[in-house]
Amino acid sequence: ETGVTQSPTHLIKTRGQQVTLRCSSQSGHNTVSWYQQALGQGPQFIFQYYREEENGRGNFPPRFSGLQFPNYSSELNVNALELDDSALYLCASSLYLAGGRTDTQYFGPGTRLTVL
Amino acid sequence: TQLLEQSPQFLSIQEGENLTVYCNSSSVFSSLQWYRQEPGEGPVLLVTVVTGGEVKKLKRLTFQFGDARKDSSLHITAAQPGDTGLYLCAGAVVGGGADGLTFGKGTHLIIQP
Numbered sequence: 001e002t003g004v005t006q007s008p009t010h011l012i013k014t015r016g017q018q019v020t021l022r023c024s025s026q027s028g029h030n031t032v033s034w035y036q037q038a039l040g041q042g043p044q045f046i047f048q049y050y051r052e053e054e055n056g057r058g059n060f061p062p063r064f065s066g067l068q069f070p071n072y073s074s075e076l077n078v079n080a081l082e083l084d085d086s087a088l089y090l091c092a093s094s095l096y097l098a099g100g101r102t103d104t105q106y107f108g109p110g111t112r113l114t115v116l
Numbered sequence: 117t118q119l120l121e122q123s124p125q126f127l128s129i130q131e132g133e134n135l136t137v138y139c140n141s142s143s144v145f146s147s148l149q150w151y152r153q154e155p156g157e158g159p160v161l162l163v164t165v166v167t168g169g170e171v172k173k174l175k176r177l178t179f180q181f182g183d184a185r186k187d188s189s190l191h192i193t194a195a196q197p198g199d200t201g202l203y204l205c206a207g208a209v210v211g212g213g214a215d216g217l218t219f220g221k222g223t224h225l226i227i228q229p
Contacts, residue, residue: 004158033216042120042204043159045216058216090158092217102208104149105217107158 003027004093004108012114013081021076021111023091031055031102032074034066035090037110043090049074050096078113086115119143122205122220130228131197137190137223139205148188148207149217150179159204162190185210195227 003026013019025032031050035043045058049068063079072093078085089112092105121140129135139148147166151159163172165181165188172179176199178191192199202224206217 006158035216035219040221042122042206042219042221043217044219048216056216088156104147104161104164106161107151109158110156112156 004091004106006089006091006108006111008111009109010112010114012116014116015081015083017081017115018077018079019081019113021078021089021091021113023074023076023093023108025072025074025091025093026106029093029095029106030072031094031096032068032072033092033094033102033105034074034076035092036060036085037088037090039087046076048102050102081115083115086113088112119209119218120205120207120220122203122223124223125221126224126226128226128228129195132194135192135195135225137192137203137205137225138187139189139220140187141207142186143207143218144185144210145207146185146210148181148185148205150188150190151204151206153202153204153222155202159206195225197227197229200225200227 005024033048034046037043047057048055052068067075088110091108094102094105150162153159163179168183168185170181176193202222204222206219
């Protein structure tokens with residue numbers, strides 16, 4: 001079991017609403033990455049945060065945004081929810097390496113978001 | 117286009133049989149991880165391979181990284197029902213910077229008792 005925790009575990013929202021998901025990283029890690037995993041698919045990279053700034057981003061629209069706090073915990077915010085945003089949202093923590101890369105990523109249990 | 121292709125997508129075998137799962141790409145990876153995921157939970161790291169040609173063993177699981185660091189395989193010997201789950205390979209592309217891990221779609225493995 002990793003030290004990465006996420007809250008809430010499950011969430012139901014309606015189309016057009018906004019949602020905030022939270023992640024606490026493993027002790028000693030300074031980088032947080034967020035992934036979206038649709039049913040039956042592998043996780044897709046949303047973005048990564050290091051030193052409280054976005055350090056890399058996947059192919060997701062601007063309505064997906066995030067924050068990282070001084071204690072390395074992080075939030076994922078999604079505005080104007082769409083039905084296709086229904087997925088398992090995973091947070092992974094790691095240690096930053098040179099050149100923008102990170103060491104092995106350890107995943108939390110995820111937040112299951114359902115958009116109706 | 118899927119950067120990492122996993123095969124097979126689904127595999128159902130009897131307890132005691134051997135199996136191999138493949139992860140292939142045209143891209144070079146600086147490292148590659150294998151994860152196992154249970155329904156509704158996050159992926160759990162099994163192994164990280166970083167050197168071309170590297171072989172790592174974890175009890176009945178053997179992981180190999182291709183010489184060119186473009187592919188990897190996971191071999192399970194004498195599979196048991198407890199091995200059932202979704203197996204994911206994920207890699208960090210060379211020169212990808214902070215682009216996160218690239219995942220395959222996964223292999224759904226069912227071991228029948």
